[in-house]
Amino acid sequence: MFAPRSVLRGLTLDVGCMEIKRENLIATLGGEEVVARLDSEAKADALEDFLSTELDKILLSTDPFPTVAEVDAKISTRHYRMGAGNLFVATAPGAKVKVLPPMPEKPTLYDFFALRFAPANHVLQSATLAMKNGLPEEIILACLLHDTAQALIKADHGYWAAQLYEPYVPEKTAFAIKYHQALRFFADPAYGYEYPDLYRRLFGEDYVPLPHIRADYEMLKKHPWYEAPRLVTVNDFYSFDPKAKISIDPFREIIGRHFKQPKEGLGNDNSPVAHMWRTIAHPDMAL
Numbered sequence: 132m133f134a135p136r137s138v139l140r141g142l143t144l145d146v147g148c149m150e151i152k153r154e155n156l157i158a159t160l161g162g163e164e165v166v167a168r169l170d171s172e173a174k175a176d177a178l179e180d181f182l183s184t185e186l187d188k189i190l191l192s193t194d195p196f197p198t199v200a201e202v203d204a205k206i207s208t209r210h211y212r213m214g215a216g217n218l219f220v221a222t223a224p225g226a227k228v229k230v231l232p233p234m235p236e237k238p239t240l241y242d243f244f245a246l247r248f249a250p251a252n253h254v255l256q257s258a259t260l261a262m263k264n265g266l267p268e269e270i271i272l273a274c275l276l277h278d279t280a281q282a283l284i285k286a287d288h289g290y291w292a293a294q295l296y297e298p299y300v301p302e303k304t305a306f307a308i309k310y311h312q313a314l315r316f317f318a319d320p321a322y323g324y325e326y327p328d329l330y331r332r333l334f335g336e337d338y339v340p341l342p343h344i345r346a347d348y349e350m351l352k353k354h355p356w357y358e359a360p361r362l363v364t365v366n367d368f369y370s371f372d373p374k375a376k377i378s379i380d381p382f383r384e385i386i387g388r389h390f391k392q393p394k395e396g397l398g399n400d401n402s403p404v405a406h407m408w409r410t411i412a413h414p415d416m417a418l
C-alpha cells in the first residue's frame with residue numbers, strides 16, 4: 132500500500148527533540164561494516180526501528196525535565212529549526228534528504244499518504260484507536276489527518292492542517308484538527324487527558340503556552356464543539372511500533388463519505404489552499 136518507507140519522514144512527528152548519536156545508531160545496526168553492506172531500503176528500515184526505540188526512550192525517560200532555558204540553549208546547536216516540516220529537513224547527523232517519488236498527475240489524499248506522509252504511523256494508529264473507541268466518523272477522520280501537515284510545517288501545525296483540509300472535510304473535522312494543538316497543552320481529567328511528559332521534554336517543564344493557544348483554550352472551554360478537538364487529543368496515540376503494519380484501507384469508506392476529493396487532483400483545483408498541496412507535492416522547488 133505505502134511506498135518504500137523513507138529514512139526520516141513521518142517519524143519525527145512531534146519528536147524533534149530527539150538527539151541521535153551517529154555512533155549509537157551504527158553500533159545498534161552492528162557496526163560500520165554491517166551498515167556498509169545494507170542497501171538503502173534496509174538502512175531506512177533499520178533507522179526507523181532505531182528512531183522508534185529512541186522515541187520510546189524519550190517517552191520512558193526518567194531524566195529530569197529540561198527548563199525552557201535549557202530547551203532554548205539547544206537552538207544554536209542544530210542545523211535546522213524544530214518547526215521545519217518533515218519533508219524539508221533530515222535531522223539525523225550526517226543524513227541527507229531523499230529523492231521523493233513523483234506524484235501522479237491528479238493526486239488524491241491516498242497519493243499524499245503513500246508518497247509524502249508515509250509511513251504516517253502516528254496518525255494511522257491514532258485513527259485506529261478512535262475507530263476502536265467507536266467515535267463518530269468526522270472525529271476518526273480528524274484523527275487520521277491531525278498531524279499530517281507536519282510534512283509541510285511543524286510550528287502551529289494544527290492551524291496549518293485545518294486550513295489545508297478545510298475545503299475538503301466537514302466543518303467539525305477541520306475544527307477538531309485546528310484546536311487539537313491548543314488542547315494538547317491543557318489537561319482534562321473528565322476525559323482522562325493529562326498534560327504529556329513529552330511536552331515537558333519538548334518545551335521545558337516551566338513552559339507557558341503562547342498567548343494564542345491560551346486564548347483559544349479559553350474560547351474552547353465554552354464552545355459547544357469542545358469535545359471534537361478534545362477527542363483528538365485523547366486518541367493522539369504514540370506508539371511507533373515498527374513491526375506494526377498499519378494501512379489506510381480501514382479508513383477508505385470514511386474518507387469516501389467525508390473527504391471531497393477534487394477531480395482535478397489536490398493542488399490543481401484552484402482552491403485557496405491548492406498552493407499548500409503543491410508545496411507538499413514538490414518540496415524541491417527552489418522558488
Ligand SMILES: [Fe+2]
Nearest residue numbers: 277278311312
Ligand atoms: Fe498534533
Ligand SMILES: [Fe+2]
Nearest residue numbers: 277278367368
Ligand atoms: Fe498527534
